[in-house]
Amino acid sequence: MFELLQYGVKNGETLGADFVETRFDDLFIREIVMEKKVVKDVKTLRRVGVGINTYYRGATGYSFSVDLSKEAIAEAAARSFNIAKASSTFAQVKVEPGAVPPSKSKKLKLRVAKHPKDFSLDLKKNLILRATESAEEHGKHISSITGNYGELYGEKMFTNSAGTEISWFPIVSDLRIRVVSKKADVLVDGADGFGGSFGLEAFDIGEHSPETLGENASKWAAEKLKAKPAPAGKHRALCENMLVGVLAHESFGHLTEADFIVSGMSPLAGKLGDQLGSEKTTIFDEGTPDPEKYSGFWIPFDDQGVKTTKVVILDKGKLTRYLHSRETATLMKDSSTGNARAVNYNFPPIVRMRNTYFAPGDLSLDEALELLGTGIYAIRTAGGQASADGTFMFKARRGYYVEHGKIERPLREVTLAGSILTFLQNVEGATKELVIRSGYFGGCGKGGQWPLPVGFGGPHLLVQQVQFGGEKQ
Amino acid sequence: MTVDLDSLQDKLATLADSGVKKALSKGAEEAEAFVSYEDTISIIIKKALIEARRGAPWGIGIRVVVDGKVGFAASSGTEETQTGKIAEEAVAVARIRPLDPDFKHLPDPVTRSSRDGVIDERVIEFSEKEALDEVSRLAKTTLESDKRIKSLWGDIGVERGAFAIANSRGVAGATKGVAIGAGIYCVAVKDGKQKTGSEFLVSRELTDFSEISKKAADRAVKMLEAKPLGRSLRTTTVWENTSIAYLLGNMLKAASNARNVQEGKSYFRGKIGEKIASDIITIVDDGQLPEGLSTLKIDAEGVPMQTTMLIENGVLKTHLYDSYSALKENKESSGNAKRESPEPFLKTPTVSTTNLVVKPGRKNPEELVAELGEGVLITDGVMGVGHANTITGEFSVVAPNAFLIKKGEIVNPLEPITVAGNFFHALKNVQKIGCDSRLLEIGKIPSILIGDLTVSG
Numbered sequence: 001m002f003e004l005l006q007y008g009v010k011n012g013e014t015l016g017a018d019f020v021e022t023r024f025d026d027l028f029i030r031e032i033v034m035e036k037k038v039v040k041d042v043k044t045l046r047r048v049g050v051g052i053n054t055y056y057r058g059a060t061g062y063s064f065s066v067d068l069s070k071e072a073i074a075e076a077a078a079r080s081f082n083i084a085k086a087s088s089t090f091a092q093v094k095v096e097p098g099a100v101p102p103s104k105s106k107k108l109k110l111r112v113a114k115h116p117k118d119f120s121l122d123l124k125k126n127l128i129l130r131a132t133e134s135a136e137e138h139g140k141h142i143s144s145i146t147g148n149y150g151e152l153y154g155e156k157m158f159t160n161s162a163g164t165e166i167s168w169f170p171i172v173s174d175l176r177i178r179v180v181s182k183k184a185d186v187l188v189d190g191a192d193g194f195g196g197s198f199g200l201e202a203f204d205i206g207e208h209s210p211e212t213l214g215e216n217a218s219k220w221a222a223e224k225l226k227a228k229p230a231p232a233g234k235h236r237a238l239c240e241n242m243l244v245g246v247l248a249h250e251s252f253g254h255l256t257e258a259d260f261i262v263s264g265m266s267p268l269a270g271k272l273g274d275q276l277g278s279e280k281t282t283i284f285d286e287g288t289p290d291p292e293k294y295s296g297f298w299i300p301f302d303d304q305g306v307k308t309t310k311v312v313i314l315d316k317g318k319l320t321r322y323l324h325s326r327e328t329a330t331l332m333k334d335s336s337t338g339n340a341r342a343v344n345y346n347f348p349p350i351v352r353m354r355n356t357y358f359a360p361g362d363l364s365l366d367e368a369l370e371l372l373g374t375g376i377y378a379i380r381t382a383g384g385q386a387s388a389d390g391t392f393m394f395k396a397r398r399g400y401y402v403e404h405g406k407i408e409r410p411l412r413e414v415t416l417a418g419s420i421l422t423f424l425q426n427v428e429g430a431t432k433e434l435v436i437r438s439g440y441f442g443g444c445g446k447g448g449q450w451p452l453p454v455g456f457g458g459p460h461l462l463v464q465q466v467q468f469g470g471e472k473q
Numbered sequence: 474m475t476v477d478l479d480s481l482q483d484k485l486a487t488l489a490d491s492g493v494k495k496a497l498s499k500g501a502e503e504a505e506a507f508v509s510y511e512d513t514i515s516i517i518i519k520k521a522l523i524e525a526r527r528g529a530p531w532g533i534g535i536r537v538v539v540d541g542k543v544g545f546a547a548s549s550g551t552e553e554t555q556t557g558k559i560a561e562e563a564v565a566v567a568r569i570r571p572l573d574p575d576f577k578h579l580p581d582p583v584t585r586s587s588r589d590g591v592i593d594e595r596v597i598e599f600s601e602k603e604a605l606d607e608v609s610r611l612a613k614t615t616l617e618s619d620k621r622i623k624s625l626w627g628d629i630g631v632e633r634g635a636f637a638i639a640n641s642r643g644v645a646g647a648t649k650g651v652a653i654g655a656g657i658y659c660v661a662v663k664d665g666k667q668k669t670g671s672e673f674l675v676s677r678e679l680t681d682f683s684e685i686s687k688k689a690a691d692r693a694v695k696m697l698e699a700k701p702l703g704r705s706l707r708t709t710t711v712w713e714n715t716s717i718a719y720l721l722g723n724m725l726k727a728a729s730n731a732r733n734v735q736e737g738k739s740y741f742r743g744k745i746g747e748k749i750a751s752d753i754i755t756i757v758d759d760g761q762l763p764e765g766l767s768t769l770k771i772d773a774e775g776v777p778m779q780t781t782m783l784i785e786n787g788v789l790k791t792h793l794y795d796s797y798s799a800l801k802e803n804k805e806s807s808g809n810a811k812r813e814s815p816e817p818f819l820k821t822p823t824v825s826t827t828n829l830v831v832k833p834g835r836k837n838p839e840e841l842v843a844e845l846g847e848g849v850l851i852t853d854g855v856m857g858v859g860h861a862n863t864i865t866g867e868f869s870v871v872a873p874n875a876f877l878i879k880k881g882e883i884v885n886p887l888e889p890i891t892v893a894g895n896f897f898h899a900l901k902n903v904q905k906i907g908c909d910s911r912l913l914e915i916g917k918i919p920s921i922l923i924g925d926l927t928v929s930g
Contacts, residue, residue, distance in 0.1 A: 042566045045819045046548040046559075049530075061601075064528040066549040076528070083525045086602040090609040092521040121569050263519035264624035265660065267667075327522070346530050346815070385856070389667060447517070 002167075004073055005050065005159045011077035012054050017084065019055040019097040019161045020077070021304055025345045027154035027170070030121065031440070034128045034147045042121065046154075049345030052080040053304075058094030059087035060327065062348035093262075095327035100162070100306055100336060108168035108300050110291055112199035116151040116173055119200055124149045127203055127210050131177045134214030140222040143182040150174045150195075150440030152453065156303075164305040171197050172297060172453050174440035177213050181221040188412055190221030191382070191397060195439025196295025196455070220398055229413035230399055232469025236375035237416070238368055238462055241435035243396060245456030246381045248283050249356045249444070251392040251420040256313050256321075257339070257351040257446075258328035265388055267421075268319060277317035277424030280461075282359035285323060286310040287338060289355050289436050289455065296355035296455030297438035301338070303349035308338035313356075317424065325351045343449035350447055355438065358458030361430025368431050368462050370405040376468060377402050378414050386420075393417040418467045429462040475598050476512045476529075478635055482647040485510060485637035488551050492533050493639050496560040501537035501567075503579045504560070504641045507773065508533045508551060509818045511634035514601050516608045518627045520616075523609075527601050529634070532818040535559050536579070536640075539567035543576055547819045575735075580774045580796035582643045583805060587761060587777035589649055590768030595679040596651040597633050604629045607655060607682060614686040615657050619694050625659035629682075636773075636817065644775035652766055655682045661693035668696035670874060671853055675914055677764055692853050692874055699886040702849075702877065705929035709848035709904070710892065711841050711878070714911040714918045716851045719858045720868060722829060722915030724896045725756070727863030729783060729791075730824040731798035738864050740897045741789055750787040750900035755832035758783045758793060759916070760808055765828030766914050773822045774810040781807050783829075787901075795824045829916035834906035838920045841907055843881040849928055850876040850883065851892065866897035890930035899923050 005022040012020035031043040050073060051064040061084030065076040116124070128147035135145050151174070157167040174195030181188050194208040202208055239247075260266035268276075287308020289296040299308055304326045312320050322332065325340035328351060340349035363371070377400040384394030399414030400407045436457035443451025485508045492506025510531035517524040533556055534547035544567025546559045608629040615625050630653070637647035656673030670692025672685045733739040741749070760778030762768050769778055774796050782790045794802075795810035811825035812818070842850055853874035861868035870892050877884045907920035 038571050039569060041821075042544070042570065044546045044562050044566055046555075047819075048549055048555075059523060060525070062524075062526040062528075064530075066529075066531055068550075079527050083527050083601045086600075086605050087516075087523050087525045090605045091523055095522070121565060125569055259519055259522060262522055263626065265519070265626070331522075346528065348524060348526055350524065383860070 001157055002159055002165055004068065004070065005157060007070060008050065008052050008073045008077045009159060009161055011074045012052065012081050013161060015078065015081045017054045017056055017081050021053040021158070021160040023051050023303060024157040025049060025154065027152060027344060028117070030116070030124070030151045032121065032125055032128060032149045034132065036145055037129060037132055039125060047344050050076060051342065051345040052076050053348055054080040054084040055097050056081065056084035057088040058096065059084050059091040060095060061087055064345045093331060096330040097326045098330040098336060100326065102162040102164040103305065103307060104165050106165065106167045110171060110197055110298050112171060113201035114199040116200055117153060127175055131175065131210035131214035134211040135177060135179050135218040138215045139179055139181060139218030141181045141183045141225060142179055142218070144180045146178045148176045148441060152440055158301065158303065158305045160305055166301045166305055168300050170299065171199070172438060172440050173198055173200060173202065175203060175210065175213060176441055177217045179217040179221040181225055183225050186225055188221055188224035190217045190219065190224065192216040195441065196437055197291060197298035198295060223410045224412045227410040227412040230376060230411045230468045234465045235468055236372055236464045237466040238372045238375065238377045238402070238460055240379040240460055241457050242380045242437060243378055244358050244458040244461045245356065246394065247392065247420065247423065248358055248458060249353055249454060249456045250386040251390065252283065253285065253353045253356045255390060256323055258322040258324045258332060259351045261322050262328055262331055267389055271319050274319050275317050276319050276421055277314055278427045279316045280361060280427045280430050281314055281317050281424050282312065283314040283356065284310055284359060285313055285339070285353050285356045287354045294436035295438065296436040297453040299354050302340045303342045304336065304340040306336045306338040306340065308354055311337045323351055323353065325349060341452060343452045347449050350449070352444060352446060352452060353454050355436055355455030357434065357436050357456055358430065358461060360432050360434040360459040363429050363431045365431055365460060368429060368460050369402060371429060371462055372402050373405060374403045376411065376414065377407060378416060390420045392420055415469060416466055423463060423466070426464045427461050428464055431460040434459055476633055478592065478597065478633065478649040481510060482635045482637060482649055485635055486639070486645065486647045488533065489637040489639040490645065492535055492556055493641055495556050496535050496537050496563065497641060499557070499560040499564050501539055501560070501564055503538035505536040505579050505638065506533055507636060507638045507812065507818055509634065509636035511632050511815065514604050514631040516604050516629050518608050518612045520624050525601060525605065530816045532816070533559065534818040534820065535563045536821065537563045537567055538579065539564050542567045542570045542572055544570060545821050575801045576797065577800040579640045579642055580644055580776055580806060583776050585777040585779060587770050587779065589770045590765055591677045591763050592649065592651055593678040596631065596653050596677065599631050599653060599679065604631060611655060611657055611682060611686050615659050615690050618687050618690040619661065621661045621663050621694055621697065622659050622690050623662045625657055627657045629655040638773070638775040640775065646771045646775045648770035650769055652677055653679060655685060657685050657689040659689050659693050661697055663697045666697055668693050668699065670696065675766055676912065677766065696874055696886050699888045701888045702890050702928065702930035705927065707925055708928050709845055709922065709924045710926050710928065711838065711845055711848065711850045712921050712923065713838065713852040714907070714909055714920045715913065716853060716855055716872070717921050718913045718915055718918045720855070720861065720870065720896065721918065722826070723858055723861065724863055724866060725829060726826045729793045729826060731792040731794045732824050734792050735798060735801060740864065740866055741792060744789050745791060747789055748787050749789045749897070750784055751903045752787045753834065753906055754784055754787050754900060754903055756784040757781065757830045758826050759830050760827035762828045762830060764912060765916065767827040772808045772810040773812040773817065774806065776806045776808045776810065778808040778827060793824055793826060795822055798824060826915070831906065831918050833908045833910045833919040835908050836905060838907050838909055841905055841920060841922050842878055842883065844905065845878050845922065846881060848878050849887065849890065850878055866895040868896055869893035888930055890928055892926055892928050894926040899926060
């Protein structure tokens with residue numbers, strides 16, 4: 001395959017390209033949806049193709065082919081070159097690939113005990129079934145149970161004019177379950193799930209077994225039946241690991257992506273070195289968080305052949321780095337951080353996050369609850385929105401009212417809103433444990449390139465003056 | 474390097490036919506193959522940074538019936554060996570699916586005369602160079618139109634393609650289409666205040682896009698003088714055509730979908746022949762509107778597309794069907810099966826509206842505002858349509874580009890307001906319809922005046 005990819009590179013160079021990047025994706029997707037115990041939908045698809053990115057006189061052009069014949073690759077290289085050439089006459093700013101040391105790393109893979117490719121659809125269906133049965137056993141007033149299983153795996157290859165040759169095997173497995181309980185007029189839900197760059201062995205462990213996931217979802221739905229909506233207004237809050245992770249990605253991370261910076265869309269343009277958050281806030285974006293400890297999305301190289309680095313975006317509240325592709329890096333006289341990613345061969349790589357998370361602090365969870373005193377403990381997210389100016393609105397999956405350091409009662413309708421910059425300034429403390437998750441479901445949708453697997457997480461963050469409520473049910 | 478859509482159709486039809494044969498050879502009782510090809514140019518300009526892309530995603534999706542159960546699998550590309558693997562996968566999927574007593578069989582051929590929409594040769598020939606030229610010019614004129622415009626994202630997209638479908642019950646057909654569209658999203662800044670505005674245009678014919686720049690810039694600049702509404706009230710609203718289109722489209726798409734009706738997930742269930750909207754509302758689902766962006770000769774199951782009266786003078790006339798929902802009621806499909814773009818070959822058919830055409834009224838938007846008295850004018854896009862409840866009709870959207878109206882005149886622009894209510898109740902409160910029908914992806918939509926919605930900000 002590298003021979004074919006290099007053939008594409010050579011074709012581009014012969015036409016006059018300054019630099020050519022060629023990649024090959026062969027990605028498999030399987031998805032099963034069950035409602036109660038009935039299979040509602042099964043997706044099984046495969047995307048195979050070659051993408052070619054050409055640099056010509058300060059501009060780039062992208063094309064691709066699903067046909068893997070030499071002739072088709074030559075045509076794609078020509079299309080890519082032609083579009084770069086056309087673009088060069090319009091480009092007002094010059095983008096260059098920059099200097100990146102060539103790498104030769106082939107067949108990089110995570111060690112996975114039970115790779116999903118080796119197991120039948122039936123077995124995966126049974127994972128959902130087990131979670132559903134457990135949910136039924138532990139639930140109250142259940143009106144519906146939806147279970148989802150999703151996986152993505154395959155191989156990605158990359159080569160370029162500098163002779164870089166990389167290939168690696170992405171993988172992600174994910175199991176989710178959502179229970180809706182209904183009593184009189186009250187409709188509430190509970191959900192649990194587990195996803196990341198791992199195989200089916202992940203669901204063998206008690207904490208993440210289908211049985212536990214199903215039980216949790218049911219329990220968390222049932223406890224909300226008597227719960228009251230979160231009291232609207234400003235409260236001190238303890239925000240759980242995944243909730244702060246979503247904020248790190250959606251609300252803050254996007255603002256640090258250099259394409260938003262160079263185009264002036266981000267309010268963080270020109271703010272490098274500024275103290276944006278409290279001393280307790282440090283945010284990383286990393287390609288390969290230790291897979292032994294965390295379940296992020298494992299991505300050793302980006303789609304421009306750059307080894308993924310661990311970037312400190314925010315260091316004790318100070319903005320330290322933007323996230324770069326090769327193009328934005330040369331434009332801003334920085335080096336690429338390995339953040340150029342494409343969802344599949346249809347698209348050119350653009351600046352995207354990998355695993356974005358808050359750094360842990362030094363508190364135990366008990367200490368954090370004690371410091372919280374009276375306030376709201378908010379856990380995970382069930383949707384929301386973040387705007388380009390940093391305002392956000394997220395619905396927490398679960399919430400509890402805490403009084404004098406004790407979890408007193410569950411809440412429903414826990415919605416957090418505000419400005420991410422204010423939120424960061426109000427962070428008072430962080431717990432010492434770090435959780436990172438990713439998954440097949442969800443994913444980032446920037447630039448129409450959806451769903452791209454990303455990881456996110458952090459510790460628990462103690463935050464003052466968080467705006468809750470505002471949404472009527 | 475232009476695509477000959479007619480010979481493309483023929484090629485895809487041959488591939489679909491061989492896909493069906495392959496699937497039958499793998500043990501399927503019935504089989505269907507869908508093959509599509511979309512030559513796409515996409516240029517995005519982020520102020521000065523250009524992202525340019527051209528290529529054609531194509532591939533095959535195979536649906537099979539095994540022991541009365543349905544399976545589907547798909548892949549990019551159409552190599553012979555790969556097609557065989559997909560067919561095997563589809564059979565494997567069918568085996569784990571439950572037996573659905575409502576599934577009768579794949580569609581039978583339907584004879585009904587239908588045709589492709591407008592095919593503009595100039596769109597087929599439109600090159601990446603022309604696309605770059607167009608979007609660069611739009612970006613430049615937007616930035617130059619007002620010094621308060623500080624940033625923008627612009628884009629242009631061109632698509633020309635075809636799909637073919639065949640099944641073992643004798644369905645065999647192909648259709649083709651073209652589209653071109655451009656848009657600008659820009660940011661105006663004054664005294665640290667940042668406001669946005671956007672404008673776009675989509676068409677099957679090559680169009681003059683130059684108006685977009687000024688309009689987008691105007692929308693953003695106008696908002697710099699925005700004041701907070703400062704209260705919550707029930708009032709009358711004028712929705713500009715682009716502002717109401719997405720909400721109207723999403724709601725009608727879900728409510729008219731016969732599958733949703735059958736599953737009890739539609740507001741239109743049991744309401745055929747009933748008055749569901751004000752007298753002035755007449756809406757046609759027109760799969761044969763020549764200029765419509767969704768117009769095709771056949772739908773995604775090979776059933777001819779047609780023109781369907783959906784709501785006539787406020788009375789609901791019918792629901793919309795694909796073959797699954799139609800066979801369940803012993804009806805004929807209304808030609809509303811769709812596989813979502815891009816890469817429709819990877820998707821199973823769902824029920825969708827085609828081009829929703831709302832019958833226009835006589836007043837232009839200025840006259841609607843003049844006749845409004847007190848209320849708000851909502852322009853440009855609104856946020857939160859995706860979170861609306863399409864079953865009950867409850868919605869709450871944020872309008873960043875709205876204006877306060879008093880005594881039939883615009884008083885001032887408003888800081889973002891929330892507009893909430895029930896869409897289906899609102900249909901009965903539609904008091905006036907504008908004459909300014911606009912071609913959009915969901916159809917042809919005029920501006921609309923709706924009474925009694927909750928507005929707060």
